[in-house]
Amino acid sequence: MSRNRILIANRGEIALRILRASEELGWEPVVVYTEDESESLPVARAAQAVALPGTGPAPYLDATMLAKVAADQECAFFHPGYGFLSESADLARACADAGVNFVGPTPATLETFGDKAAARALALKTGLPCLEGTSAATTLAEAEDFLAGLGSGGAVLINAMSGGGGRGMRVVRSPAELPKAWKRCASEARRAFGVEDLYVERFLAPARHIEIQVAADRHGELIALGERECSIQRNHQKLVEVAPSPTLSPKLREELSESALDLARAAGLSNLATVEFLVAEGEKAFFFIEANARLQVEHTVTEEVFGVDLVRAQLAIAAGSSLAELGLPAAAAAGSRGHAIQFRVNMERLSETGQA
Numbered sequence: 001m002s003r004n005r006i007l008i009a010n011r012g013e014i015a016l017r018i019l020r021a022s023e024e025l026g027w028e029p030v031v032v033y034t035e036d037e038s039e040s041l042p043v044a045r046a047a048q049a050v051a052l053p054g055t056g057p058a059p060y061l062d063a064t065m066l067a068k069v070a071a072d073q074e075c076a077f078f079h080p081g082y083g084f085l086s087e088s089a090d091l092a093r094a095c096a097d098a099g100v101n102f103v104g105p106t107p108a109t110l111e112t113f114g115d116k117a118a119a120r121a122l123a124l125k126t127g128l129p130c131l132e133g134t135s136a137a138t139t140l141a142e143a144e145d146f147l148a149g150l151g152s153g154g155a156v157l158i159n160a161m162s163g164g165g166g167r168g169m170r171v172v173r174s175p176a177e178l179p180k181a182w183k184r185c186a187s188e189a190r191r192a193f194g195v196e197d198l199y200v201e202r203f204l205a206p207a208r209h210i211e212i213q214v215a216a217d218r219h220g221e222l223i224a225l226g227e228r229e230c231s232i233q234r235n236h237q238k239l240v241e242v243a244p245s246p247t248l249s250p251k252l253r254e255e256l257s258e259s260a261l262d263l264a265r266a267a268g269l270s271n272l273a274t275v276e277f278l279v280a281e282g283e284k285a286f287f288f289i290e291a292n293a294r295l296q297v298e299h300t301v302t303e304e305v306f307g308v309d310l311v312r313a314q315l316a317i318a319a320g321s322s323l324a325e326l327g328l329p330a331a332a333a334a335g336s337r338g339h340a341i342q343f344r345v346n347m348e349r350l351s352e353t354g355q356a
Contacts, residue, residue, distance in 0.1 A: 004028060006315070007070040007100075008042070009060065010081030014295075015042040018079045021311040030073050032066070034059050048073075060084045067094035077318060079103040086294040087114050103318040105293040109267050113293040116161050117199065123288040126266045128259050131278070131287045133201030137161055140182045143200045147175060150202060158182060160189035161197035164292065166236030168192065171203050206281040208247055209233070209289075212260035213302045215313060216269040217323045223332045224257035225306050228298055230276075234346065241298035241342045243305045252279070256286060263291060271317050272299075272310060297344075304340035306331050 004027040008018045019042060022029040031046035036055045043049045052059035063085055070078045078095045080086040089110040095102040112118050117136050124130055134146060147156050158181055160168025168189035170181040190196040208231045216222040229245035230238045260275035274296045276289040299310050308331050316326055323329055
């Protein structure tokens, strides 16, 4: 097994980012691809590329096969990018069984943050404020009782127990809307994550969506690299991300960062994670939403304002480097410089009525 050989198990822009970071560190990247992506840019750029059987996204979702490919290619490291299996405890465990270092948190941390009920329970135990909601996989009848308990004018957010990205989410403002929305969310969750379990929380509006970037090494040190504001969304999909947020006071910024670090520490985090919050209008309160134990799509705005390369940091942390050796505490202490904005283009499928 080559000491610095790494399998990049993703495609598109993130595969190119990992490829570049690996080469800058002097590592040996190996890219995987499917038949329909044989002429993609990552394949053209990589010194070595390995074909996966099949087409489309399915091969990237086979944890056992991907771990075996990494071992067969004598890779010491495995980077999942984002999406696909990047938050899969099963993949991290399969890599460990194959003798390959998974670039990301441990299977235990991935299991905690991947189960929103478990993440919520840990947040409450750690002292983070959470919105009122159900604490386990919920039935429609239980959701109806919860909505009724909110009284006149109350609303709930249906949410999938697993995954993210706005799938399996709906805001419901009346009991009559709930059965149809519940069925739709369960179907979306099943297709996207293979699990149709749902839960509900009180819907908070108006509110801002703020996320904190956390980094942790294998020696127990953690830092927060500021926040990103993701309040401009459509269908619960982020459209605009800004770093730093123009809406936070210094006091609230510090409170959110400390809360994110407390949760990451309680979960035994190593590598990167993002802890997400809702901030009530006027900064009257903030509430924990979820934690994503992977590289976020919007990580680039944090890189711009802090002058760090988070992908290189991921690789170095996985190889045993400390945050101090990477200069990350100094970057965090210096604070952000200027502002960075990311805009996304999201694809939507029109319904028979022509509505998205």
